[in-house]
Amino acid sequence: MNDATSPNPGAEDTDEEKANEEKVNEEKVNGAELPAGEFAAWLAGMQAAIRGEQESDVPCGACTACCTSSQFVRIEPDETETLAHIPNELLFPAPRAPRGHVLMGYDERGHCPMLVDGKCSIYAHRPRTCRAYDCRIFPATGVEVDADDDTKVAIGLQSRRWRFSFPTDRDRVAHEATRAAAASLRERDDAPLNATGLAVLAIESGDSSVVHGEDTSPPKTTSRSPTLEES
Numbered sequence: 111m112n113d114a115t116s117p118n119p120g121a122e123d124t125d126e127e128k129a130n131e132e133k134v135n136e137e138k139v140n141g142a143e144l145p146a147g148e149f150a151a152w153l154a155g156m157q158a159a160i161r162g163e164q165e166s167d168v169p170c171g172a173c174t175a176c177c178t179s180s181q182f183v184r185i186e187p188d189e190t191e192t193l194a195h196i197p198n199e200l201l202f203p204a205p206r207a208p209r210g211h212v213l214m215g216y217d218e219r220g221h222c223p224m225l226v227d228g229k230c231s232i233y234a235h236r237p238r239t240c241r242a243y244d245c246r247i248f249p250a251t252g253v254e255v256d257a258d259d260d261t262k263v264a265i266g267l268q269s270r271r272w273r274f275s276f277p278t279d280r281d282r283v284a285h286e287a288t289r290a291a292a293a294s295l296r297e298r299d300d301a302p303l304n305a306t307g308l309a310v311l312a313i314e315s316g317d318s319s320v321v322h323g324e325d326t327s328p329p330k331t332t333s334r335s336p337t338l339e340e341s
């Protein structure tokens with residue numbers, strides 16, 4: 111997710127914010143391709159991010175699509191630093207989650223309330239969900255985030271700009287396995303209902319032996335993945 115800081119949450123759109131949005135829109139119109147990195151290395155890093163072992167490292171540039179696409183941000187009770195930087199009135203209990211798990215919603219434009227002047231105003235203290243988010247999960251899995259959801263068009267446009275590289279057979283095999291995992295999961299009765307959940311589960315379930323060169327247990331069907339929750 112996009113970085114940088116701003117001290118003024120809740121402000122109206124400013125010239126800087128509008129300029130940022132225009133720049134992002136211009137990039138989208140141009141549709142310039144973006145290097146996504148070598149696939150197998152990216153997959154191993156993304157799986158570690160989903161397990162909470164590291165943060166995602168996305169070269170977002172001026173993009174703020176995932177902060178402006180009507181997504182609920184889940185925050186867990188142990189994220190005390192994050193919770194201390196978000197006004198209580200912006201949080202509400204997460205449905206079907208243990209006590210203390212909360213969601214942060216979005217404003218009437220679909221923007222996260224912590225996004226100010228086109229930048230995350232709590233970047234140093236942003237939720238674990240935001241630290242793990244990486245829109246490259248969609249080209250990695252072949253899942254179209256905006257296929258059935260107009261509010262995710264900006265993420266869809268950005269995600270389709272990424273181009274992975276495949277310098278070895280391992281990269282190609284890992285990509286095929288990840289896309290196959292997504293296709294297989296899609297057919298299951300217990301498949302996640304939203305695109306983000308499906309893509310994350312496919313990344314988790316992908317054949318990590320391809321990446322790590324070792325045997326693995328069968329794909330998992332449940333997830334504690336720190337993902338944005340779609341509206």
Ligand code: SF4
Nearest residue numbers: 112170173175176245
């Ligand atoms: S949509 Fe992707 S590139 Fe854009 S801010 Fe989010 S993670 Fe970064």
Ligand code: SF4
Nearest residue numbers: 111177222225230240
């Ligand atoms: S807290 Fe809001 S603005 Fe900051 S990275 Fe997360 S979604 Fe984006």
